[in-house]
Amino acid sequence: MSENNIEANEKKSLNFIEEIIEQDISNNKNSQRVHTRFPPEPNGYLHIGHAKSICLNFGLAKKYNGKCNLRFDDTNPVKEDVEYVDSIKEDIEWLGFKWDGEYYASDYFDQLYLWAVELVKKELAYVDDSSQEEISKNRGVPNKPGTESLYRNRSVEENLRLFKGMKNGDFPDGSRVLRAKIDMASPNMHMRDPILYRILHSNHHRTGNKWCIYPMYDYAHGQSDSIEGITHSVCTLEFEVHRPLYDWFCKTLEIHHPQQIEFARLNLSYTIMSKRKLLQLVQEKQVMGWDDPRMPTICGIRRRGYTPEAIRNFAETIGIAKRNNVIDLSLMEFCVREDLNKIANRTMAVLNPIKLIIDNYPENTQEELEAVNNPENELAGKRKIMFSKELWIERDDFMEIPSKNYFRLYPGGEVRLKYAYFVKCESIIKDNEGNIIEIHCTYDPETKSGSGVIQRKVKGTIHWISANHCRKAEIRLFDRLFNVTEPDEAEEGKTFLDNINKESLSVINGYIEPTLLDDSVLTKYQFERLGYFCIDKDSTAEKLVFNRTVTLKDSWNKIQK
């Protein structure tokens, strides 16, 4: 490939934000510096949607040899907590990113206050005594101008005195606000004298009781970016309408002016992504916690067995654009499968057992067979598994009356037992109610795995567990991330809780290879044909608990039946 082609290919993969950045670099803007930031509010745990933003912001910094800050947007103390700060840091690190500076919007409260005083002095801000209802009403509607507040033209001196009073705690919550004086007739609602400060007598998780007035997002965000020398302030599409205000503050205060760039947030099919709703699930104990494997939180997905690598690949795959979209969950599952295929050891397990007896296999005999741990990685080595007369197989792998394209076991049919022999089904035994309780087979000793060429073929291979050499395990099966039929369309009288799939967790008693016991918590396995599992952190030697990490299409439904 010629150099030109390589160049062309690289250029091809640029997303629109990278294009902006490269243009800025070639124009020598910001002295060719690239500095981004990830600015979560510490009011909940990070979810897969944040992962997209994290990968973007940290990824841009890395790509252009720049920096990326972690800044907590902690301007609303009533919703925030240090618990969230800690979890956010843990999740970002787990995803594999390091921030260059750790900052808090609350670090800038003093500076923000001084700037507010400056705006008052410039007659660009005023204290408004109106009630919340009045302010809201006077703001008007998008296609009609609002009406100006009675307090809009107070003197600078009175404004300074009242704003100082607000800061000193002279007034109760909600009695007054500081507003910017911009344009009550602006077609952009955010420019109709936005609120800068509100009174909140509330303890802040970092500044304690120092402040009783707190800046609003719009007033704090751009200036925080500016203070940190951010060059490209990347955020989601809903902030697009806020950009004129972002620009207004930087321009009016004559400070470093970062460029706000918006992109479409991640929507995943069947997945609840609203922080508010996730919080509700946790508070109402619909889930075991923020890290419940059914949650779309980063820690939940982690516990489900996803790897950071897989999530980063997913973020890369879905791309960055301004168009609203819904990504299919199967794409994310593809990404884990791709990664886990390379690193997860294979093992055998039977979730829904049925007894298989080999009539022509000698009693009281056992045999050691060799199984590969990972066909995609020789270094993973091999393990010994025991074979004997009585086995457990998957109920699903036997059909009394086989359907057309059924290649597994049925009366008179022959399959390979993985790593072992061909077995042919000779008869079945049923209980009084007609349920199959035993499958009787004969095996062909000539067909031992790895023994070489064989005259005849079988179409199916099934997994199995030796009944006398296995361990019973309680297996928790989790369906996909919390399934929602209509993500945001709760019908009248219903909340989203009525629409979530509450059957997505079930406990099954299955059988597993004893080798699993040797491994530590949170090790990942691919169970033959059953998908990927992750030994949960709640496991003990007596009670193994598995989180299913990937549902291979509808295998879940089959197992359930």
Place this chain on the structure above:
RNA sequence: UGUCCGAUAGUGUAAUUGGCAACACGACUGUCUCUGGAUCAGUAAAGUCUAGGUUCGAGCCCUAGUCGGACAACCA
């Protein structure tokens, strides 16, 4: 009857900035004497929301529509 943003195979993202519409997932077909829900190979599938215009040439530029999203918290 407001402002801003968007529209490209089923889904998502590209298209060297005006030059042969491509990539991934999915679907389908085939391959494989050790999972036939795996792997590997291959195939189909959009002429770019609509109508005009500029141009040798338009997914890209212009005009007017259509559809979709965001915005009226003392949340972020």
